[in-house]
Amino acid sequence: MIDRSILSPQPLPTADLAQLLSELETEFSVPADFSPEVLAAAEQAVLDLGEPELDDTNIPFFTIDPLGATDLDQAMYLERVDTGYLVHYAIADVPAFVHLGSLLDEISRQRGQTYYLPQRKITLYPPLISEDRGSLLPEQVRRAFHWKIWLDHEGSLGKVELTRTKIRSRAQLDYEGAQAGFDAHDGDAQLKLLAEIGTSRLTQERLRGGASLNLPDQEIVPDGQGYKLVSRTPLPLEEFNAQISLVTGIGAARLMLGAGFGILRTMPAPDPKDQQAFREQTRLLGCPWPQDLSYGEFLHTLDLRDPRQLVIMHRAASLFRGADYQIINGQPESELIQAALAAPYAHTTAPLRRLIDRFVLLTCHLISTGAPIPDELHTALEQLPELMRASSTAANRVSKAAVDLLEAYTMQHRIGEEFEAIVLQASHDAPDKDPGNNKTKPGTLQLMTEPITGSFSGPGQPGTVVSVKLVLADPKKRKIHFEVVASN
Template sequence: MPQRRSHVAPSAAQSELATALAALRADLDAPTEFSAEALAEAGAATGPTPGLDLRDIPFATLDPAGSMDLDQAFQLERSGSGYTVRYAIADVPSFVVPGGALDQAARARGETLYAADGTIPLHPAVLSEDRASLLPDQDRPALVWTFALDAAGSVTDTRLERALIRSRAKLDYVGVQADLDAGRDSPAALLPEIGRLRLEQEEQRGGASLNLPDEEVVRHDDGTYAIERRRPLPIEDWNAQLSLMTGMAAARLMLQAKVGVLRIMPQPDDAAFDTFRRQTAALGLPWTSGRYGDYLRRLDRDDPQTLSILTAAAALFRGAGYVAFDGELPAETTQAAIAAPYAHATAPLRRLVDRWSLTISLAVCSGAEIPEWVHSSLPQVPELMRLSAQRSTALSSRTLNLVETALLEPLVGETFDAAVIRRNGTRGTVQIAEPPVTASMALPDAAAAGSSLRVTLTAADVAKGQVAFAAV
C-alpha cells in the first residue's frame, strides 16, 4: 500500500484560507456557471439507443473513491493464450450537439478543473455525473473498444463500436488493490497480468514514466483543508495502461485517415540529457548508459534520493501539446514518453479534445464519413486545450501554495528538517519533512540537490500563498 500522510491546517488559519481559495476561483480565467441555454440542452439530452446491445457483458468502472463522472468501464477475459480487453468510453459525442450552447460552453472550459473547494466541470452535472456517466446498474450508450492481445500483451486486432452497455460494479483503487492483495475475486483480477505485460511493451518501445508522488489538497466534511501525499498504487499504473493502449489505437486510426488531433511531446534534446546525467551523478545514483526510461524504472521508490532524481527528471517530460491535422500528416506525431503516436480518447466527460478523437475513430472504424463539424472545428482544438491546461496548472499550483501556507502560518520562527530537491544558481526547491510542503529559498553554497539541511520559517502570508525560509 502507498504511504499516505494527511496534514490539516489549524483552525485559526482556515477562515483566511477559505477566503483566499474563493478569491482564487474568482480570479481564475474560466467560466464557472453554465448558461440557461447550455443547462437546457444538457437537461434535454438523452443520447441514442444503439443497435448493438452489449448489456450481457459484465463491465466495471475503476476510479478514485467517490467519483461520479465515470468515463471508462472495462471487461477483461482470457482468449486462448492471449486476452480480450473491452474498454467502454462514455458516449459524450452523442449527447452534445455540435455548435450548440452546450458545445460552446465546453469549448470555453476545455477540461474539468478540480479546485479545493469544488469542481468546475466541463459539462453540467446532469450529464457528467448522471445521464452520460457509466454509473452501475444503468443502461448507457458507450463507445466500446475491443482489443485482442497476444500472450505478450501486444495488440493484434482493434475495433470500435457504438453499443448499449450496463456496468455491474463501481470500483475504487484502494478497494481493488486490497482485494487483489488478499487474493479475493474481482472484476479486475486480470488487470495486474495485462497491466504488467503492457508495461513490458512500453519498456520495449522505449517509453518512460515519471510517477512522482501525488500531492493533493483535500477538503474534509467539516470544511477544513489538508494536504495528502502518497505514492500511486500499482493498480493505478496497470489501469493507466488500458487508457494508454486506447489512446495509441485512436492515434493509429486518425493517422490512417489523415484527420485527427494528437497529443505530442518532443524527445528531450542532448542538453537536457546532459543536464540530467550531471544531476544524477551529483545525487549519487548516476545514469551512465541505456535509455532514460529504463533508468527511471530501476529507481527504488523507497530511497529518499529518488524524489530528487524524479524531480530533476521532470525537465525531460516538458513540451507536451496537441497538434491537429486534416489531409496532411503533421511533422511530429510521437509522444516521446510513450514512444508512440498517442491521442487523448478516454475521458470525454472531463476533457474536450476526446470528443473529436472518438468521433473520428468511430467514423474510421465504421467506414462512415467524418462529420463536417469535425473538419471545420478541428484547427481550434489545440489552442482550446492549451488555454485549459494553463488554467488547470495555475489552479493546482496556486491552491497548493495557499494550503501549504495555511499549514505553516502558526509555525513562523520554528526550524525544520528539509531536503534539497532542485538547485538553480543561488536558489533552489526544498522539501520539508513535516508538514509535507515544498518551498523555494536561497541556498547555502554547500547545499547541493539531494543534500539535507535545517531551515527556519521566517514568514507566511496565507492571502498571498507565500512563505519564506532561511537556512540555519
C-alpha cells in the same frame, strides 16, 4: 503516504480559508455556473437521446476510480484469449448528448475541461450529463463507445475495433479499496488480469524506450469541515489502470494515422544536450544511469524513498517538455510521437472531463465505420489545439494557486520551527539585465515529514538533506519560504 490535515475554520490570524479559496475563482476567471439555458439544453439532450443499434449490457463491465467519483468516463472487462488478452473498454458516449454546433458544444469549447478546486468541481458539461446520464454509473444502462483491443501474450498491441453501443457496469470500485482487496488475495479475477495486463504493458513501454514518471502527487482532499494536503505515490492498480487508458489512446492514434485524419497528443524527444546533462546529474547524485539501460528502464529502477533518487525522478520529469496537440496533416509519423510514451497517442478516454476526447472518439468512430467526415468536424479539429492549450494553462494555474494557498495556510502558525528537508533544486545566481546586479534565485525543497514543497535560501545541493527554518508563510500571497540552518 504523508498525510497532514488542514481544517477550516481555525483560530488563526488570517482571512477565512473558505473566502480565500473562493477568491481564487474570481482571480483566475474560472468558468461561471451554467446558465438556465445551458441546463435546459442538457435536459433536452437527455430527452432526445436515441438508442444505439448495438447492445453489450451482457458484458460485466466495472469501473475503478478515486473514492467518491461521480464522473465515470471508463469501464472495462478483461478476458484471457488464445492469442493473449482481449480488453473491452467502454468510454462514455458524450457525443450522443453534445452534438456539433449545439449550445452544449459551444459552452464546452469555452471551458475546455473540468476544473477541480478544493471547494468544488466546475464540470465541463452540466452535471445532468457529466455526473448522471452520461456517467457510467453502476447498474445503469448507458450509451458508450466500446473499444475492443487485442493484445498478445507479451502485451503487444494487435487488432483494435470500435463500436457505439449500450452497456451496464456491474460494480464501481475505488483504488484504495480495490488495492487492499488485491493485496489480501481476495480472488477478484478481473483485478488479477488488470495487474497482469498492466505489467505487460509497462514492459512494452520500457522496451519502446518510453518512461512512466511515478512521482508523488500533491493533492487536496476534503477532510470533515475542511481540507487536507496529501502527498501520495500512485497505487499499483492505478498504474495498471492507466496502462489500459494509454493503450486505448495508442490504438486511437493508430486508427487516425491510418486514415490520415485526426488529432494527436504529441511531445518532442528530449534535447540530446539535456539528456546528457541528466545522465551527468545521475552520476553526481550517486545513482548513475547505465549505458546499457534505456531511459524508461532506468527510471523503473529508482527507489523514491532515497532522497537522491527522488531528485533524479524530479529531474527526469523536466526532460519532457512541450506537450501539445497536432492535427494529422501528412507529417512523418516520427514528428507525431508522444516521446514519454515513445508512441503516437491520442487523448480519448476522458470525454466527460476533457474537451478533446469527445472529438477524438467521434473521429475514430467515423473512421471505423467508413462514414464521411463532416465539415464541422474538420473545422473543430483545427480549433482544438488552441482551445486545449488555453484551458490547460488556466486549470493548471488555479490548481497550483490552491495548493500554494493551503500550504501557506497550514504552515503559518509554525513560523520559526525547524524541519528536515530534501533539496530538489539548489539556489543559484539569476543574472540581471544590469551587469553586476545579479540576484540569488531561491532553491526548491520538499519537507521530509509534511506534504510541503517550498523555496529556500542558503547552501544545499540537490539530493542532500538539510535542516531548515520556516521564515515565511503568507496565505494571502500564497508564499512559503525557508532558510537553511544546517546541512546533514
